[in-house]
Amino acid sequence: MSEANSPPPAPLVASLGDPAGVGPELLAAAWAERERAGLQPFAVVGGVRLLAAAAASRGIELPIEPIAxxxxxxxxxxxxxxxxGTLDGPWRPGEPDADGAxxxxxxxxxxxxxxVACEAGGLVTGPIAKSRLADVGFHYPGxxxxxxxxxxxxxxxxxxxLAGPQLRTIPLTVHVALANVPGAISVDLIRRRARIAAEALRRDFGITRPRIAVAALNPHAGEDGRMGDEEARIVGPAIAALQAEGIDATGPHPADALFAPHARADYxxxxxxYHDxxxxxxxxxxxDSGVNVTLGLPIVRTSPDHGTAFGxxxxxxxxxxxxxAALRMAGECAARRASA
Structure with missing residues (x-):
């Protein structure tokens, strides 16, 4: 079905994030910029009083309408x-507590x-403090x-x-101590992540033949083994296997040059x-425009790429x-899925 003939996707749904952080005020600011930013409709789960107070602190006139x-x-x-919904609480910026979590x-x-029930076209999650959520029974890394x-x-x-106007990156390992990264990477992990990325870039971002640049682990891509052999043992064979599958993967690229302007044009x-x-x-x-996108899910999920900023x-x-940017990207991905 073409995009011109397809029905619009269902509205997006957004979670509040930690009410003591910047999430609520930024959702209010996003709604105020909805026309200029070209945002698709979204609703927030909970926070009638909270969002009104947060908006007022920024001088935003925010009409709010509860929906069933x-x-x-x-x-x-x-x-x-x-x-x-009726979830709500007081707005106490910079004062996180258990009730807010x-x-x-x-x-x-x-x-x-x-x-997950497909009532929403996509999910946009507000920033949270994981340590605070752990105190109220949240048992996930994030x-x-x-x-x-x-x-x-x-x-x-x-x-x-992580996606922005100038760059997209995927960390192969995420919340792993740097000392443990060499033992955590593998041919299978690189291949699995690259496959998921290629499929998601086609489906959700409309890139017909995604180009994936694989960074080296070591300085100078190991320099023929003098600075590490992971490129020869792991990264290089993974790239060769991806190429054999028809995936446009290149590397291992020395990371100190991979993000230069001329290099970014090639992938x-x-x-x-690793994370950093x-x-x-x-x-x-x-x-100020980075988005955290989760690839490989049956739903669209994005989040602003920053934390609660309690300070x-x-x-x-x-x-x-x-x-x-997170709301816009979720809307664009949802529209592509709806038109497929």
């Missing part, structure tokens, strides 16, 4: 921010349920693993991609060996750019 079902969101969205978790759970479990997907098959995503190798260039280039919550200093 997500199906009402599209009609309400042009005139007011649709709020689904419980509210964040309840909003995340309900928003995820709606996305929201990515939580959403993957809700979708029935193994955590290792939910791939985190659609960089598959990096992927996140430092993304945040250096696209900090500046309520000051008006936080940029809504990444929240707007």
């Amino acid at each position: 079902s997500l199906a009402e969101a599209a009609a309400v969205f042009p005139r007011a921010l649709p709020i689904l 419980a509210l964040a978790l309840a909003s995340l759970e309900r928003a995820t349920e709606l996305a 929201q990515t693993e939580f959403v993957a479990h809700a979708c029935g997907i193994a955590a290792q098959d939910a791939v985190m991609m 659609d995503v960089a598959l990096c060996m 190798q992927a996140l430092i260039p993304l945040k250096a280039l696209d900090f 500046i919550a309520g000051t008006g200093r936080a940029s809504a750019g990444a929240t707007i």
Whole structure:
């Protein structure tokens, strides 16, 4: 079905994030910028009083309209921010507590349920403090693993991609101590992550033949074994196997040159060996518009690529750019899925 003839996707659903952080005020700011930013309709799970107070702190006139079902969101969205459900709490920026964490978790759970049930076109998760959620019964390393479990997907098959206007990166290993990275990478892991990335870039981003640049682990790509042999033992064979499958993978590329402007023109995503190798260039280039996208799920899930920022919550200093980008990207991916 062509995009011109396909019905619009269902509205997006957003979770509040930690109410003591910047999430609520940035959702309000995103709604205020909805026309300029070209955002598709979205509803927030809970937070009528919370969002009103957060918006007022930034001088935003925010009409709010409670809705009984997500199906009402599209009609309400042009005139007011649709709020689904009665979850709520006080707005105390910069003062995280157990009640706020419980509210964040309840909003995340309900928003995820709606996305998994296909009532929502996509899920946008607000920033949370994982340590705070752990105190109220959250037993996952992060929201990515939580959403993957809700979708029935193994955590290792939910791939985190960081995406901005200038760069997309995927960390092969995520929350792993740097000393443990060499033992954690494998030919199978590289191949599995690259396959998931290639399929997602085709399906959700409309890239017909995704180009994947695979970063080296060691300086100078190991320099023929003088600085490590992981490139020869692991990375190189994985790339050869991907190429044999018809995937346009190249490398191992020395990471110190991979993110230069001329190099970025040659690939659609960089598959990096560890957390900071992927996140430092993304945040250096696209900090205020970076999006965390989970690939490999049956649903669309995005999140702004920043944390709760408790220290500046309520000051008006936080940029809504990444929240707007996460909502826009979720809407675009949902539209592509709806038209497939």
